[in-house]
Amino acid sequence: MNRIYLSVLLSLLTPLLVWAQTQQQRYPLIPYPTSLTPAQGEFTITAQTALIVQDSRFRNEADQLGQLLQPSLGKSLSPRGNGTKIILQHDPAITQAEGYSLTITPQQVTLKAAQPVGMFRAVQTIRQLLPISIEQKMAKPVPSLTLPAVQIQDQPAYAWRGMHLDVSRHFFSMDYLHKFVDRLALYKFNKFHLHLTDDQGWRIEIKKYPKLTSEGAWRTFNNQDSVVLKRAPTNPDFDLPKQFIRQQNGKTQYGGFYTQDQMRELIRYAAARHIEIIPEIDMPGHLTAAIKAYPSLSCTGQEGWGKTFSVPICPCNEPTYAFTEAVLSEIIALFPSQYVHIGADEVEKTTWAQSPACQELMKREGIKNVEELQSYFVHRIEKFVQSKGKKLMVWDDALEGGLKPSTAVMYWRSWVKDAPQKAAQNGNTVVMTPVSTLYFDNPPGIQSVENVYNLAIVPQGVPANQVNQFIGGQANIWTEYIPTENRVDYMSMPRMTALSEVVWTNHPDYASYQQRLLSHFLRMEQMGIKYRLPDLTGFTEENVFVDKATLRIKKPLASYALRYTTDGSQPQRNSPELPASLDITQPQTVKVAAFTPSGVQGDVYSLRYQQQSYATPVTAANPQAGLQASYYKKAFRNTKGMNGQTTDSTFIIHNLVVPKSVNAPSFGIQFRGYLTVPQTGVYSFFYTCDDGGVLRIADRLVVDNDGNHAPIEKSGQVALQQGAHPFAADFIEGGGGFTLKLKYSLNGSEPMDIPDSWFSH
Structure with missing residues (x-):
């Protein structure tokens, strides 16, 4: 494109862009x-x-x-x-x-x-x-x-536009639930999924079984409480609220529950705002709180822990059904919702396999395995729920033993990629809630809002006659490590706003959304929402300079103040304000955080600077296009675990991507070769991994994003002379679906994909 034509084009486009932003x-x-x-x-x-x-x-x-x-x-x-x-x-x-x-x-x-x-x-x-x-x-x-x-x-694109809150792992006040409903209403959600029971606590009054709350609603501090309490000294959002702690029989206990009258009032409040509250009473697994109060519910007569999950209730004893039906009768009488959710996920079936009563039942009913035994339980519960005029909903785990088409399915297991299609083929309606994107308990990062915004409610490959079975989407907030209202706010906002647009509008425009979101940050502040402030950009976490570097960070909103320190301490509201440009001439760590006028603090960014000379290029003998990749079909906790292992296969790949032929649920890949850069400079690299990865260039560590975690972008820099440099990237996937992206930037440009032509081996 010649410069004159480009100039004319820009002169025509600029007014349109200004108009769009103004709108x-x-x-x-x-x-x-x-x-x-x-x-x-x-x-x-x-x-x-x-x-x-x-x-x-x-x-x-x-x-x-x-x-x-x-x-x-x-x-x-x-x-x-x-x-x-x-x-x-x-x-x-x-x-x-x-x-x-x-x-x-x-x-x-x-x-x-x-x-x-x-x-x-x-x-x-x-x-x-x-x-x-x-x-x-x-x-x-x-x-x-x-x-x-x-x-x-x-009008909305989808009928199910939901948010979920787990009040079992950590408990939340009724006042906060009202505030949560208000936020759902503002963003046009229509479903509020309340996870009321789990191993860690039973949170709803059941009049026929009072010990479910007198005993099951309280616990001594568990391992999840210990984790958050360790974080509390540096972040009060992790401190256990005092109103949920009591002294009982010489023990410190945490917990609480909602009376039926309290829940009835919340249901009325939500209904006035046209929001349906969906109750979840998890069964047959995740019921330790109930089994502690009523031990006869399990096949062994006691609560406990199996190989992976907690001991469930016993589906082979008739008293189990008397209990579940009595509980669900009170729940159904209380909640006017169309659906009742029973979870039916993560069931530890070892005690079932060992139970004489279960062996007898399976023989009598022609049940071949414990997965089908779970389906037997689910089918019985569904028949009861339907007799009360309700519909049953479960997590997609329950598909494994077989489900009736009448059961609604929530798809969460991202690593079981064909589960939504199988559910649709079976005739089930499906709500999309994949862990990789819509589990808001996963730590938010620079790409998390965009990932939510780009979610597809209908997966690829679904036949046209099954598209309507995908009725919407929902995000889940599991609270094992979310003990306070402020932390729920931080984890859910602004991701919740991105989901609201996905399930209502269904014709995404992320650039437009980003502009509109800036106004909503200000609205959230007025509403008292302790939202996660927008990410600060324009830098990497690990930085290098040859002579000097200049740090420039643009404020996401003009009302924010950027505060910084260089002495290792955390930025505070009274720390110095970061100048428009800060010259770095010696190795140091700069910590930066944004603050709103009301004092809400954003994430603290630790920017480490080290001095480097330009790496000298190498001469590769007879270079070939692409990278060499060594593939290991095994689960690893970190990338070092691949060292010394026997390679399952090797292949040549054009760029840093995982080819479609890689189908192991857990694996590791070592990419090796050369990166040829076209000019001398300090290069920034942005490495997104789920689970973990480590990047080395010119035999220098550039990005350490190792370990098992959700998609996280980490960044670093390296000083390179023009030419070829040794390139080594390690990547591991522990199960649950993977993400692997590598972008680069030079001289402060926007991150870009690395051209295939830069890679050789």
Whole structure:
């Protein structure tokens, strides 16, 4: 492309790009509507604005809108106001229950829907278009509020738009659950999956079995508590809340539970916001808390731990079914949800195989193995649940012994890649919740929000006649190492906003989303959400310089302050503010963190600098294209484990990728060869691994991203002269699905893929 043509093209594109960015700032909606047509002008809301409900079916939604506006205006809006008008209308032409239309002109706001749920979604769109100041509950009243003129037609892409919270591993207040519901409503979620029971605690009152909560809701500190308590001195978000700790019989115990009356009120609160709470009572495994209280529930008459998971209840004794049906009867009477979730995952079946009662049952029923025995249990529970007018939901583990088509399946095991397709082929409806992307207890990183945003609800290869069986997606927050509300906030926000757009809009535009998200960070701050601040970029963790380096970090938001230290201490609110450019002329460690005006602190980045001379290139004899790769079909804890092992196979690969022929569930690969760089400079490398990897160039350690972990990007630098340099990259996959990416940058450019032509062996 010649320079004149490029200049003309840029002159044409620049106004369009500026316009697009302005529109994203004017309409910072997440999830983005199905259709949005910008318009000129603004609608002004004052205390004299009339709030008119033309159909009584929308009275609840009108009240919600009024409650949203009243604190800012200092007065409730009346249907007889003598100013501008906000009108809620019934429109039977809108065919989807959650669909709505919204028209804002300088003269009037008109919200239309066929059903109350659609009108509520429209109110949430209004909320996001209003000034962020409305989220300040104690703010002084203002004379007016404004809404940008716009025309919106909107409806969700998927019926299941869910968030999950595990209250068993660590417990959370009823007040926080209400706040969580509010956030779900703001981002147009419609399902709240509450994981109420597990080995570590039983959290819901069951009147027929009071010991489930008097005993099962409390525990002495376990290994998960020990982990978080060790982290608490440097991060108070890991400290166990004092209100959930008690002294009992000379022991310190942690726990708590919800009464049925408390849960009934939460259900009512969520229903008013058109959110369905899905209860999960995990069975037949994950029931140590119940077995401790009622030991006869297990095949051995006691609780315990098997090879991998806890001892389950016994599916071969009739009293087990009397217990489960009584518990589920109370749950079903309490929760009006369409589905009841029983987990049916991670079941340790050793005690079943050894039980005479199970051997007798399996012989009588023609059951061939313990996987089918689990299905026998699930089928019996499903029949009971269906007799109460409900549907059963399970995790995808339960597919192994066979499921009826009527059972709904949540797919979580990313390493069982064909499980969603098998479920669909079996006739099951499927909710996508893969551990690799949507387990929000996995540590967030620089790519975690984008990974969520790019999630495919319908996997590749699903036949057209089975697409509709994929009813949506859900993110899960398992709380083994999440003991506080602040930590839940940090782990879920902003990832939750990315998921909301995936399951509502279904036509992704990540660049647009990123622009709109900036406004939502400010809204979250006003709402008191302790969200994870945006990642700081433009640097690597391991840095090198020949003569000197210059550190420049752009603030994600102008209101943030970047604070830094060079003495090894953690940055504080009163630490020096990082200048626009900081020259580095000697080896040192710079620690940087962003702070919001209210004092919310972002992640601390430790940037280590060392001085290097440019590595001298080598001369390779008769180089061939590509890298040599040694493949090991074995699980490794770290990359060093491959050293000295017998190679299963070797191959030549064009770039740092795992070929499709690699199909072992756990494996390791050693990539060896040369990297030829076209010019002398300090090169940055960004190495993303799930599980672990180590990168060496010119016999220098560049990136250490070793160990078993979720997808994490780590970065480093190396000073290279133009030419070929020894290249060694190790990668291990421990099971559960892998990620392997390597990008480079030179002189501060955006990270780019390494050209195939740079690699040889």
